[in-house]
Amino acid sequence: MVATPILHHLHILTLLLICSCSMHASANTTTAVPCLPDQASALLHLKHSFTHANLPSWRAGKDCCHWEGVACDAASGRVISLNLSNIDATIHRVDTALLNLTSLKSLSLTTTRISEGLSTLSKLPSLNTLELHGLSSSDLVGPELSSIGDIRQLTSLHLEGYDFSRSQPSWIGNLTGLAHLRMHGCSFAGPVPDQIGTLAKLTLLDLENCNYTGQSVPSWIGNLTRLTTLSIQGCRHSGSIPSAIANLTRLEVIRLGNNSLVGKIPQSLFAFPALKVLSLKNNQLSGHLEDIPFPLYSSLSTVEINDNQLTGHIPKSILQLKHLEYLNLESNRLSGTIKLSPFWRLERLFFLSLSNNKLSIADEEGADVLKSLPNIYQIHLASCNLTKFPGSLRYLDKVSVLDLSSNQINDVIPSWVWENWKDQLESLNLSRNMFTALEKFPSLVHMPRLTALDLSFNRLQGSIPIPVTAVSGNVLDYSNNNFSSILPDFGRYIRSFYLNLSKNKLNGYVPSSICSASHLNILDLSYNNFSGSLPSCLIGSGKLTVLKLRENQFNGTFPENIREECKFRTIDLNRNQIEGELPRALLNCQDLELLDIGNNQVRGSFPSWLDILPKLRVLVLRSNQLNGTIRDLDGDHGTTNQFPSLQILCLASNRFYGHLPKGWFNKFKAMMENVNEEGRVLGYYTNTTHGFYQDTVTITLKGSDLIFTKILTTFKAIDFSNNSFDGHFPESIGNLVSLHGVNMSSNNFTGQMPSSFSNLSQLESLDLSWNRISGEIPQVLTSLTSLAWLNLSYNNLVGRIPQGNQFLSFPNSSFEGNVGLCGNPLSKQCETTDSTASSALAPPEPYNLWQDRLDAILLFTFVGLGFGVGFASAITFRMFCHIKGLDCKQCNKEV
Numbered sequence: 001m002v003a004t005p006i007l008h009h010l011h012i013l014t015l016l017l018i019c020s021c022s023m024h025a026s027a028n029t030t031t032a033v034p035c036l037p038d039q040a041s042a043l044l045h046l047k048h049s050f051t052h053a054n055l056p057s058w059r060a061g062k063d064c065c066h067w068e069g070v071a072c073d074a075a076s077g078r079v080i081s082l083n084l085s086n087i088d089a090t091i092h093r094v095d096t097a098l099l100n101l102t103s104l105k106s107l108s109l110t111t112t113r114i115s116e117g118l119s120t121l122s123k124l125p126s127l128n129t130l131e132l133h134g135l136s137s138s139d140l141v142g143p144e145l146s147s148i149g150d151i152r153q154l155t156s157l158h159l160e161g162y163d164f165s166r167s168q169p170s171w172i173g174n175l176t177g178l179a180h181l182r183m184h185g186c187s188f189a190g191p192v193p194d195q196i197g198t199l200a201k202l203t204l205l206d207l208e209n210c211n212y213t214g215q216s217v218p219s220w221i222g223n224l225t226r227l228t229t230l231s232i233q234g235c236r237h238s239g240s241i242p243s244a245i246a247n248l249t250r251l252e253v254i255r256l257g258n259n260s261l262v263g264k265i266p267q268s269l270f271a272f273p274a275l276k277v278l279s280l281k282n283n284q285l286s287g288h289l290e291d292i293p294f295p296l297y298s299s300l301s302t303v304e305i306n307d308n309q310l311t312g313h314i315p316k317s318i319l320q321l322k323h324l325e326y327l328n329l330e331s332n333r334l335s336g337t338i339k340l341s342p343f344w345r346l347e348r349l350f351f352l353s354l355s356n357n358k359l360s361i362a363d364e365e366g367a368d369v370l371k372s373l374p375n376i377y378q379i380h381l382a383s384c385n386l387t388k389f390p391g392s393l394r395y396l397d398k399v400s401v402l403d404l405s406s407n408q409i410n411d412v413i414p415s416w417v418w419e420n421w422k423d424q425l426e427s428l429n430l431s432r433n434m435f436t437a438l439e440k441f442p443s444l445v446h447m448p449r450l451t452a453l454d455l456s457f458n459r460l461q462g463s464i465p466i467p468v469t470a471v472s473g474n475v476l477d478y479s480n481n482n483f484s485s486i487l488p489d490f491g492r493y494i495r496s497f498y499l500n501l502s503k504n505k506l507n508g509y510v511p512s513s514i515c516s517a518s519h520l521n522i523l524d525l526s527y528n529n530f531s532g533s534l535p536s537c538l539i540g541s542g543k544l545t546v547l548k549l550r551e552n553q554f555n556g557t558f559p560e561n562i563r564e565e566c567k568f569r570t571i572d573l574n575r576n577q578i579e580g581e582l583p584r585a586l587l588n589c590q591d592l593e594l595l596d597i598g599n600n601q602v603r604g605s606f607p608s609w610l611d612i613l614p615k616l617r618v619l620v621l622r623s624n625q626l627n628g629t630i631r632d633l634d635g636d637h638g639t640t641n642q643f644p645s646l647q648i649l650c651l652a653s654n655r656f657y658g659h660l661p662k663g664w665f666n667k668f669k670a671m672m673e674n675v676n677e678e679g680r681v682l683g684y685y686t687n688t689t690h691g692f693y694q695d696t697v698t699i700t701l702k703g704s705d706l707i708f709t710k711i712l713t714t715f716k717a718i719d720f721s722n723n724s725f726d727g728h729f730p731e732s733i734g735n736l737v738s739l740h741g742v743n744m745s746s747n748n749f750t751g752q753m754p755s756s757f758s759n760l761s762q763l764e765s766l767d768l769s770w771n772r773i774s775g776e777i778p779q780v781l782t783s784l785t786s787l788a789w790l791n792l793s794y795n796n797l798v799g800r801i802p803q804g805n806q807f808l809s810f811p812n813s814s815f816e817g818n819v820g821l822c823g824n825p826l827s828k829q830c831e832t833t834d835s836t837a838s839s840a841l842a843p844p845e846p847y848n849l850w851q852d853r854l855d856a857i858l859l860f861t862f863v864g865l866g867f868g869v870g871f872a873s874a875i876t877f878r879m880f881c882h883i884k885g886l887d888c889k890q891c892n893k894e895v
Helices: 003-028 037-048 096-100 118-123 143-150 170-174 194-198 219-223 243-247 267-271 316-320 391-395 416-420 512-516 584-588 608-612 731-735 755-759 779-783 834-841 846-863 867-883
Strands: 070-072 079-083 106-110 129-133 156-160 180-184 204-208 229-233 253-255 262-264 277-279 284-286 302-304 326-328 333-339 351-353 358-362 378-380 401-403 427-429 444-446 452-454 461-463 466-468 474-477 482-485 496-500 522-524 529-533 546-548 553-557 570-572 577-580 594-596 601-604 618-620 625-628 648-650 655-658 683-685 692-694 697-701 704-708 717-719 724-727 741-743 765-767 774-776 789-791 796-800 820-822
Touching: 037 079, 037 096, 096 118, 118 143, 129 143, 143 170, 170 194, 194 219, 219 243, 243 267, 584 608, 618 697, 648 697, 697 717, 697 741, 697 765, 731 755, 755 779
Parallel strands: 079 106, 106 129, 129 156, 156 180, 180 204, 204 229, 229 253, 253 277, 262 284, 277 302, 302 326, 326 351, 333 358, 351 378, 378 401, 401 427, 427 452, 444 466, 452 474, 461 482, 474 496, 496 522, 522 546, 529 553, 546 570, 553 577, 570 594, 577 601, 594 618, 601 625, 618 648, 625 655, 648 717, 655 724, 717 741, 741 765, 765 789, 774 796, 796 820
Antiparallel strands: 070 079, 683 692, 697 704
16 A cells, blocks of 8 residues: 555656657657748749759759758758759859848859859848859850959859950959858969959968969968968969968968979978978979978878979988878989888878889888887888888788889788788789789688789789679789789689780680679780680670780681670780681771781771771771772762771781772871870770770881880871782872871882872871882972981882982981982982083182082081071071172072
């Protein structure tokens, strides 16, 4: 009976506790206030003003606070942020519906096509952050964009991709409240606007990849004394870092990388008490690094001064930066011998790069190494004169990236590399050393996070190592070693998109399991001893973009199982034993850029049907058994767009004969374009240490077989040598104005050299030797000032060899075998006319003899000035002689 009231109270307490917990849980799950109806209505009205808007989440009846690009205040349900920069919609004008979003603080727009309405933004009372994305061709650089200067309450402005070359944005000076200013990828008519230097409240200034005149960092930088972040990167600045930067004592971040700055690094940069990040990478800064003070009290956490011209030793003071996390000194001229143990005492260090200097690293293992080890993730010690694998690395248990490439390590790769780091290792580069073996490397090693393994250019033997990884699309480069075998089922474990086994000692059949490598995109098996039929599964996989099998012993015919969804961009089968005809299924490879089947036993006629491949740039058919005549391309399918991208065509050493069609060269449009640019390199970006996988090609130029390991899209050449072509050269060859190399040697061409050769202003190599060309060498060929190699030997040419410009530099061998040629550099001199001959019999007058010698002196003196300046100077001097009454006949002699 007594217990009853107690139990009653306990029940009440329990209920109260449950209610309290329930209320607490309810409070924790309370959602934010949903979007207000007027806000949703304004956004929908704004959406209707867009053209081709793809905004599926912007639907009536749904909470607008969850729409794409929209953020609301949780307490009021009002829109405070609107990001339309990445939305798939076309906006021609800023609609006034935006004015209903009275709480809007942040707005991001892509203004490429907006022609009006930006002035509306000045009427948004709460707007303080504005981000506008345009293009370099944007017309929004006049009054429309200048209206941004009326939004006086702005504290943050980000402009990206605008062309101000016609109208400087001086209106930026009106935004006196700006704290953050970012301008990325903008162009200016003159220097960056001086008005920026008047924005006294700026704490962040970020100029990236901008294009403007002005050689140095603007001196008004020193006026912005409130700056905590200064970033001027990729703006092509030269000159030195201005001394006025010493005024910016509040700086926490300095980024002046990717410019062309010269001179020494100001010591004042290291005196800023709050400085945490110093990035001066990719400049031309010089001076001794040990001259730069690194005070003990410095708060520097990032030092990024790589890719400069800094010299001297690494100062001890840099090893006393207790907050240092990221240190990149690579690609300078630093020297001396250093130990690694002082770096391991930097407890916060997670990134270290000393690569590509003149340093020598002396590694040591001792008790002090084990005392305090940083959580270092990346170590780059390429080209550091290492002769053995640094033993102290084994005590670092969190390494994910290690680069020891380009050293002289003559040792085995220690087993603790994959035993200690197998769970976190992402990239391992041990290329260009003298490693001989992998210690205790099992046939399969589980390395789940591995993305890149580069063991190329070593002396490794035995079986190809196979890492089993969970990461698809990784990179394996085992090229240039002595590997002799590979597991038959290795393809089951390969998840690479890039696999390079070239230049090893692999032989036998290619294991069929390679076709089960589902992610493989680039495969290079070149320069081995593989034999058997060309693996049809590789040709018909529909996955590969690059297949390089050159310099093996593959035989049989070219497989015809090329799928309609063919992705090939490169097929290189040079120097094998492939026979038969090329399959027309190659037409399925619409992205094909390079086809090299040279040095095989391919038969048939010229594959003119390849001319419809729109991207084909390089076609090498040399040293096969192709025969027949070259037909006019128009006869095949009546189109005028044949071989539209072809830049290199090699038909050398086949059995072609007959005349070339009169207008045949008019079909090669890419060779007819006179492009004054560097062009791009044919190849593909990879995650290899080389960064870029390049196509290669071998053609005969300048009398030798040249291997081009880097093919520029602007390089153009044709090689028809060692065939039986006859008849005259088509005059249309002169339309290929961008040709760099022409080889028509060892054929039966007749007739005269076409004067249209003079149109080939970029020609560097011309070989017409061993033909039946007659007539004189056209004098106009002396205009080819880029011509560095000429071979016209063993023809039927007659007359005087042209004199002038490049022809003065060609040797006797360029013209030998033409009995009718005379003049320099041949020993046979040209016959003179009767009048000249009779005068030549008389002894020369002293004055005439002096004048002849003067001519020779003029020639050799002024040639040294260059052909343009020298020739003009010689003519001027001779005019002076004439004015002074010298013999006109002597003054008018040829130089």
